[in-house]
Amino acid sequence: MARTGRPRAFDSAVALQRARDLFWSAGYGDTSVQDLVDDLGVERGSLYAAYGDKRSLYLRAVQLYWTEYEASLTRALRSVPLLPALREMLILPAQLGTISTEPGNPRGCMMGNTVVELVPQDAEATALVNESFARFRTLVAEALGEAQARGEVSDSASPEVQAQLLLTLTQGTSLLSRTGADATRAIAAIDLAVDGLRPPGGQVPPASNRRVPQ
Numbered sequence: 001m002a003r004t005g006r007p008r009a010f011d012s013a014v015a016l017q018r019a020r021d022l023f024w025s026a027g028y029g030d031t032s033v034q035d036l037v038d039d040l041g042v043e044r045g046s047l048y049a050a051y052g053d054k055r056s057l058y059l060r061a062v063q064l065y066w067t068e069y070e071a072s073l074t075r076a077l078r079s080v081p082l083l084p085a086l087r088e089m090l091i092l093p094a095q096l097g098t099i100s101t102e103p104g105n106p107r108g109c110m111m112g113n114t115v116v117e118l119v120p121q122d123a124e125a126t127a128l129v130n131e132s133f134a135r136f137r138t139l140v141a142e143a144l145g146e147a148q149a150r151g152e153v154s155d156s157a158s159p160e161v162q163a164q165l166l167l168t169l170t171q172g173t174s175l176l177s178r179t180g181a182d183a184t185r186a187i188a189a190i191d192l193a194v195d196g197l198r199p200p201g202g203q204v205p206p207a208s209n210r211r212v213p214q
Contacts, residue, residue, distance in 0.1 A: 070135060074139060165193065
């Protein structure tokens with residue numbers, strides 16, 4: 001009978017979530033393998049056996065981050081009217097910036113953090129970022145196109161151009177949040193951009209009080 005190896009003494013899915021949170025808080029460069037061993041509560045050999053090296057674990061953590069973010073974004077984009085829910089997604093990086101100075105808290109957008117640390121020198125990380133940003137543009141452009149058809153959003157620019165504007169805005173907000181920038185200013189800029197998406201003479205829909213699931 002073939003040996004199947006010693007069973008892992010940890011839940012790999014939970015460990016990946018913890019690794020994501022640690023990388024999201026401290027960054028790739030400032031997270032050591034020993035930090036991961038200590039935080040995940042696993043042996044170094046088990047960590048390597050389950051995930052490979054630190055870089056491989058980081059890329060899997062970033063993929064997990066994006067999968068969860070895309071699920072939240074997709075739910076928000078189903079909302080009618082669209083713009084209040086879309087605004088909530090856009091201001092998340094700014095809100096994270098208000099707590100980023102506290103140890104252990106997330107810092108901005110993990111995808112944007114990957115750009116700062118690993119792009120373009122790491123080809124696999126660059127491909128992951130480009131694919132994720134392309135998904136953002138596609139999903140948001142589709143929702144904006146539907147909102148244009150409903151008369152909620154201005155058709156003075158194509159949905160694709162509007163989606164690119166929002167991607168640029170959210171990633172810029174994420175980058176600034178890493179510096180501890182004033183969140184109220186970032187949110188004001190986002191509100192200005194969202195108002196610019198409304199058709200001429202359009203009424204501002206009431207702001208939603210709900211939090212978009214993360």
